[in-house]
Every structure is written in structure tokens, then in C-alpha cells.
Amino acid sequence: MVKIPPQSPSANAYAEKWVCTVRAEVTDRMLITGSRHLWVVLDEYVAQLQPASPASGQEPAAPGL
Numbered sequence: 001m002v003k004i005p006p007q008s009p010s011a012n013a014y015a016e017k018w019v020c021t022v023r024a025e026v027t028d029r030m031l032i033t034g035s036r037h038l039w040v041v042l043d044e045y046v047a048q049l050q051p052a053s054p055a056s057g058q059e060p061a062a063p064g065l
Contacts, residue, residue, distance in 0.1 A: 022042070022045065025045075026041060026042070026045050027041075
């Protein structure tokens, strides 16, 4: 068990919220067949949440003036 620092008593609330969100949006909707499958699914879910940066080439270029 990881102890929460006294300066951030609500840190555990953020972790609980994230776990509940993942459980509701991901694991309740699919059958996880093992730990490797769970990690692959979670990696894809986290990658989907992160916005693409303009430098990565994921967004269209700005129109020329």
C-alpha cells in the first residue's frame, strides 16, 4: 500500500476517479482475456485520451497565407 503525502490528501480521490472511469468506459464493455490484454487495452485508452501535438504530424498543417 502506498501512503499519501500529508500535503495532498485528495490525491487518492483522483486515482479512484480514474479507476472508476476506466472500469466504466473500458473494462465493462469488453472481455479481458489476461494481464497482457489488459495492458494493451489500457495503453490504447491512455493514448486516445492524450491530444496529438502539432509537431507530431497528427493534425493538418495550418493553411498558407
